[in-house]
Amino acid sequence: MEAIVDGLLTALEPQVFSLTLLGVVLGLVMSAMPGLTTTVAVVLLLPFTFYLDAGPSMGLLMGVFVGGMTGGAMSAILVNIPGNPASVVTNIDGYPMTERGAASEALTLAFLGSFMGGAVGLILLVLIAPQLASIALAFGAPEQFALVVLGLTLVAGFSEGKLLRGFIAAGVGLMIATVGMDPIAGMPRFTFGEVSMQQGISFIPIMIGMFALPLAIEALRSPKGQNLPPLDAPSYHPIKNLIAAVKMLPKTAICGVRSAVIGTGIGAVPGTGSAIAAVVAYECAKRFPCIRNVSFGKGNPEGIVAPEAANSAMMGGALIPMLILGIPGDPVTAVMLGALTIVGVNPGPLMLSQHPDVVYGLFGSFAIALGFLLILAIVGIPLFVKAVRIPVRILMPTIVLLCLIGSFALRNTMLDVFAMTAAGVLAYFMKRWGYPILPMLLALILGPLLETQFRMSLIISFGDPMVFITSPISAVLLLLALVFVAVMVWAEIRRPKATLMVADS
Amino acid sequence: MFPSIAVPLAVIGLAGFYWSKWDALPAMPLAAGFGPGFFPAIITGFLVFVSILELIRVFSSHRKSTIEDQANHAAEETFSGWRVAGKDLLATGVLVAGVIGYAFLTPVLGFIPAAILMLVWLSLLMGLKPLWRSVLFSIVAAFGLYLVFHEFFGVSFPG
Numbered sequence: 001m002e003a004i005v006d007g008l009l010t011a012l013e014p015q016v017f018s019l020t021l022l023g024v025v026l027g028l029v030m031s032a033m034p035g036l037t038t039t040v041a042v043v044l045l046l047p048f049t050f051y052l053d054a055g056p057s058m059g060l061l062m063g064v065f066v067g068g069m070t071g072g073a074m075s076a077i078l079v080n081i082p083g084n085p086a087s088v089v090t091n092i093d094g095y096p097m098t099e100r101g102a103a104s105e106a107l108t109l110a111f112l113g114s115f116m117g118g119a120v121g122l123i124l125l126v127l128i129a130p131q132l133a134s135i136a137l138a139f140g141a142p143e144q145f146a147l148v149v150l151g152l153t154l155v156a157g158f159s160e161g162k163l164l165r166g167f168i169a170a171g172v173g174l175m176i177a178t179v180g181m182d183p184i185a186g187m188p189r190f191t192f193g194e195v196s197m198q199q200g201i202s203f204i205p206i207m208i209g210m211f212a213l214p215l216a217i218e219a220l221r222s223p224k225g226q227n228l229p230p231l232d233a234p235s236y237h238p239i240k241n242l243i244a245a246v247k248m249l250p251k252t253a254i255c256g257v258r259s260a261v262i263g264t265g266i267g268a269v270p271g272t273g274s275a276i277a278a279v280v281a282y283e284c285a286k287r288f289p290c291i292r293n294v295s296f297g298k299g300n301p302e303g304i305v306a307p308e309a310a311n312s313a314m315m316g317g318a319l320i321p322m323l324i325l326g327i328p329g330d331p332v333t334a335v336m337l338g339a340l341t342i343v344g345v346n347p348g349p350l351m352l353s354q355h356p357d358v359v360y361g362l363f364g365s366f367a368i369a370l371g372f373l374l375i376l377a378i379v380g381i382p383l384f385v386k387a388v389r390i391p392v393r394i395l396m397p398t399i400v401l402l403c404l405i406g407s408f409a410l411r412n413t414m415l416d417v418f419a420m421t422a423a424g425v426l427a428y429f430m431k432r433w434g435y436p437i438l439p440m441l442l443a444l445i446l447g448p449l450l451e452t453q454f455r456m457s458l459i460i461s462f463g464d465p466m467v468f469i470t471s472p473i474s475a476v477l478l479l480l481a482l483v484f485v486a487v488m489v490w491a492e493i494r495r496p497k498a499t500l501m502v503a504d505s
Numbered sequence: 506m507f508p509s510i511a512v513p514l515a516v517i518g519l520a521g522f523y524w525s526k527w528d529a530l531p532a533m534p535l536a537a538g539f540g541p542g543f544f545p546a547i548i549t550g551f552l553v554f555v556s557i558l559e560l561i562r563v564f565s566s567h568r569k570s571t572i573e574d575q576a577n578h579a580a581e582e583t584f585s586g587w588r589v590a591g592k593d594l595l596a597t598g599v600l601v602a603g604v605i606g607y608a609f610l611t612p613v614l615g616f617i618p619a620a621i622l623m624l625v626w627l628s629l630l631m632g633l634k635p636l637w638r639s640v641l642f643s644i645v646a647a648f649g650l651y652l653v654f655h656e657f658f659g660v661s662f663p664g
Contacts, residue, residue: 051659164559168516175523178548180539185533189541190526213600216627221596223632309572393631397624399645402602404607404620405650409660414608421604425597432593433508451544458539492562 002128008359009454011368016059019052023063024372030064031071032082033390036215036399038068038084043211046335047406054343054358057282059365061336066118066369068332069274073110073304074381078103079343082456085275086311089282093296100299104381108244109304111377113256117309118370120260121267121316125423126363128268129352132324136349141460142468145453146477148446151327152439153481155271161434163488166439169430173440176201176449184455203444205339205407205420211331212403215426216267219396248301253291255302256309263310267317270329271438274311279308315366323347323359327446331438334445342410369430449456509563513556520552603627620647644650 023045030041032482042064049057072084077094087094092108097106139147156166177192180200191197260279264278285306286296319328319336326348328334337347345355352359400458407420427437461467468474523545533540533639603623610619624643633639652658 006612047654047660048658164555164562167555168513168552168559171548171555172516172519174548175519175545175552178527179559185541187530187541189530196550217596217600219631220599220627221592223630314606337564383561391633394642395631397627397643398650399632400603400627401620401624401646401650404604404623404664405660407656408663411652412661412663414663417604417608421601425601428597429593433512435512454544455539 001355003360004363007362007364008367009356009364010057010361011364013055016361016365017368018064019056020059020368023060023065024067024369024376025063027064027065027067027069028071028074028373028376029067032074033083036274036395037211038065038072039211039335040215040399041068041071042332042335044173044402044406045206046339047402047409049339050342052343054340054345054355055361057339057343058336058358059368060364061332061339062362062365063369065315065332065336066114066312066366066373068485069118069315070111070114070308070373073114074107075306077106077110077304081167085273085305086260086278086314088275089278090294090304090311091305092282093298093300096297097299097304102299105244105248105301106299106304107381108377109248109252109371110308111304111381112248112252113308114312115374115377116253116256116305117260117263118315118366118373119181119313120257120309120368121264121313122363122370123316124261124264124313125316125319125366129320129324129359133349133352136324139349139473141453141456141472142471142474143477144448145457145473146468146481148327148450148453150477150481150484151270151321151325151329152446152450154269155329155442156272156436156439157484157488158269158276159438162434162436163485164243165435165491169435169437170439170443174447174450176206176440177444178451183448183452183461188245190459196413199411201419201444202410203418203441204342204410205416206423206444206457207331207335207338207441208403208406209420209423210427210441212399213313213421213432214428216400217424217428218397219392223393248447250499251291252301252305253397254304254338255285258288258307259309260313264311264317267314267329268320269317270321270327270442274314277310277314277317278307281306310361320363323351323362324349326351328442328451331441334438334441336452337417337445354505361396375426411448506633510560512557516556517553520556524549528631598638601631607657616662617647617651620650 011020016119026045027041028037029040030036030044042061045060045064052060052363054067070085070086072082072087073090073094075081075083076087076091078099080091080095080098082088082091093109097103120452152170156170157163159169160167172400177200179197181187182189183197246250262281262284263274263277264281266272267274285302289296289300289302291300291302294302296303314330315332318333322328322333322337324347325344326337340347340358345351345358403420404417406415407416410416428436430440457467458465468478527542527545527549530542530545531540532542574583603626606626607619610622612618614622621640622645624646625639628639628642629636633642651662655662
């Protein structure tokens with residue numbers, strides 16, 4: 001309890017507090033723009049954190065995470081263009097409400113759902129994280145290796161459902177991660193004689209390039225862009241919005257909490273992400289509706305609350321493996337892990353004991369961001385509506401320049417700028433040809449850990465590979481990975497040939 | 506179908522190049538974790554294995570389709586496929602040219618002029634016309650980001 005209070009006090013420090021609020025606003029605005037996702041928003045703001053301590057850095061990124069998860073719903077509801085993968089589901093019932101003139105109600109429901117989901121996700125995070133940390137302390141090298149294998153396998157399989165392509169992407173990521181100094185023998189490898197390459201290839205510029213540059217290439221490829229439908233800004237009545245939100249609460253609370261639990265559980269599994277959480281929660285709401293006699297797909301309030309609650313609760317779930325196990329489960333937590341690494345804080349089983357201020361400070365920032373989100377839902381909606389209309393031909397060049405600034409700022413070298421550009425081009429073609437980018441990125445981040453734990457395990461066991469089986473935890477984790485692969489292969493074999501042809505075209 | 510085959514083959518080629526580099530690294534005893542080439546050897550084997558499986562999967566899914574499906578698929582690929590690939594390469598080339606230009610001009614002209622030129626290049630090609638509008642936006646964006654990042658947050662800039 002004392003740690004929670006300390007965390008809240010940390011989050012209330014002026015610098016942390018103001019950056020958290022700024023993050024929520026930026027996350028809402030950037031995610032509301034069609035074409036930008038929460039991931040891109042977090043990646044573009046990452047360079048801001050290079051010169052901040054862990055607390056303010058996490059406050060800013062947490063704010064962007066919270067705001068970004070909700071911002072995508074705004075463009076989905078107002079102009080029928082989802083701003084996040086998860087808001088594709090919100091769009092199903094959100095835009096029909098706008099078409100019948102209830103855009104303000106739809107937006108209020110989205111914010112309400114996000115608040116409920118985020119609150120439940122935060123509570124579960126605070127309860128579960130310490131318990132998981134005490135279990136994770138028992139993890140040695142074989143267990144850590146098996147955990148990373150499981151994490152990468154899940155991410156490879158869940159990314160667009162193409163397991164083999166996910167493995168290929170992960171393998172290439174592991175290959176890139178070996179550039180630099182051997183972590184055990186201390187010898188340079190794959191450096192081509194360049195001293196600058198001995199530091200290895202930083203994943204930060206790669207991450208920036210992979211998530212942001214493909215958008216710019218797409219905008220260059222199709223300069224005419226998309227025609228946005230006419231936008232009628234929702235009416236601005238803060239008191240009416242507040243009353244409407246309170247009235248909707250009894251009808252939507254059960255749906256919201258149930259969806260939040262689903263979202264937290266799904267978010268805790270690496271590779272699943274907000275879209276899966278939103279879909280599962282929506283389907284559950286359809287099967288077990290709380291509001292009777294209202295069809296889904298035509299403006300049902302539960303059709304907005306369910307995916308938004310799951311989407312936001314996913315944040316709490318995704319933070320559990322990132323903070324306690326050092327395994328980011330989704331792109332945003334991968335960025336947050338990068339930000340922590342830059343300031344010398346390494347997430348993992350010892351995180352809670354070595355850096356409780358950072359962990360509970362992050363929890364505090366999460367709570368503050370949620371509270372601010374609720375306030376914005378009541379009074380600030382019209383301010384964000386304008387963000388939806390920023391033209392791509394202004395937005396994208398600015399994003400490119402942000403990428404150039406951000407990738408240079410980390411190590412003050414143009415090599416990182418070129419690496420960022422190469423990664424962006426690679427990611428663009430990977431997306432075009434059906435290869436997921438998240439497995440490659442996570443393999444790049446976790447590759448050094450994977451190699452170190454693997455080789456340390458063999459050193460400890462005097463070269464006996466059975467060490468990964470004789471350890472019960474390691475054996476179970478590796479077995480889970482095998483079972484997952486078997487399930488994915490079985491699903492692939494049973495897939496109809498028509499979809500196979502479409503998938504390969 | 507071309508990328509479906511070309512990518513696994515390219516990955517196998519990349520793995521071969523990777524092998525040629527780690528093979529030259531010294532082997533070491535167990536105490537040093539078998540040396541710097543040990544883990545890369547495992548990655549090479551894994552990459553070749555999954556790439557071959559992917560090729561088998563692609564060919565087997567191609568064989569399962571009917572002759573009519575294959576004819577339709579081939580017809581789609583002939584002209585429109587190459588046109589799509591040309592657009593992708595052109596868009597990529599434009600962006601890379603902008604970045605290279607920025608990288609070479611920054612030490613010569615400084616950040617702001619190089620950034621303005623790059624922004625004009627990209628915004629014009631993304632459809633921001635006429636030229637004066639593109640230049641105005643570029644000047645505002647370059648100065649604005651410089652002020653926020655460099656002056657307010659203290660982020661390092663090139664040039």
